Amino acid sequence: ETGVTQSPTHLIKTRGQQVTLRCSSQSGHNTVSWYQQALGQGPQFIFQYYREEENGRGNFPPRFSGLQFPNYSSELNVNALELDDSALYLCASSLRLAGGNEQFFGPGTRLTVL
Amino acid sequence: AQSVTQPDIHITVSEGASLELRCNYSYGATPYLFWYVQSPGQGLQLLLKYFSGDTLVQGIKGFEAEFKRSQSSFNLRKPSVHWSDAAEYFCAVAPTDSWGKFQFGAGTQVVVTP
Numbered sequence: 001e002t003g004v005t006q007s008p009t010h011l012i013k014t015r016g017q018q019v020t021l022r023c024s025s026q027s028g029h030n031t032v033s034w035y036q037q038a039l040g041q042g043p044q045f046i047f048q049y050y051r052e053e054e055n056g057r058g059n060f061p062p063r064f065s066g067l068q069f070p071n072y073s074s075e076l077n078v079n080a081l082e083l084d085d086s087a088l089y090l091c092a093s094s095l096r097l098a099g100g101n102e103q104f105f106g107p108g109t110r111l112t113v114l
Numbered sequence: 115a116q117s118v119t120q121p122d123i124h125i126t127v128s129e130g131a132s133l134e135l136r137c138n139y140s141y142g143a144t145p146y147l148f149w150y151v152q153s154p155g156q157g158l159q160l161l162l163k164y165f166s167g168d169t170l171v172q173g174i175k176g177f178e179a180e181f182k183r184s185q186s187s188f189n190l191r192k193p194s195v196h197w198s199d200a201a202e203y204f205c206a207v208a209p210t211d212s213w214g215k216f217q218f219g220a221g222t223q224v225v226v227t228p
Contacts, residue, residue, distance in 0.1 A: 048214055105159075
């Protein structure tokens, strides 16, 4: 069974640029959530996708957007990058079912905005 | 407002000593509860989870946690700490009607001394 994978591992961008981060869900999972973890803080929920539709969003501006593909892989896009977007971006996948919602996290993508 | 609080930002413990990490939450109803561990530069690894039932939960690496409804707490414990337990620990909660939309505490950094 393959776990959650993310690419790239590290990324350096400049202010105003756009970035795309990628996530491959664990086999059999149909839900993916994205989190932003700033240095020294806990992860913050960005949004979630279920069956290719956005299914909830945290307190993030519209320049944060995403996609989920039929194979349940996902992308996080951030436009007009700001310095405060520098963070570890975590992807988590889960299988939506009754009785609980355990998530499995990927290793993250470290984004640095200069 | 819903919140998750980890009162201790930093804990230093001697190898072989016991460890307890505190987590308090404020939610309308009892949420799903989780503890994750994060080593430097790594993603999140699930230690244990509480969905319902027995309030004492056993996890991996010798960790356990106790859910106390009256105190809205879910504290993590380990009887004897190993040097490899040095890491950051996050408590997370998710509403039972929500799929994977976790709210994390700010984390507790654990340092293990010889």
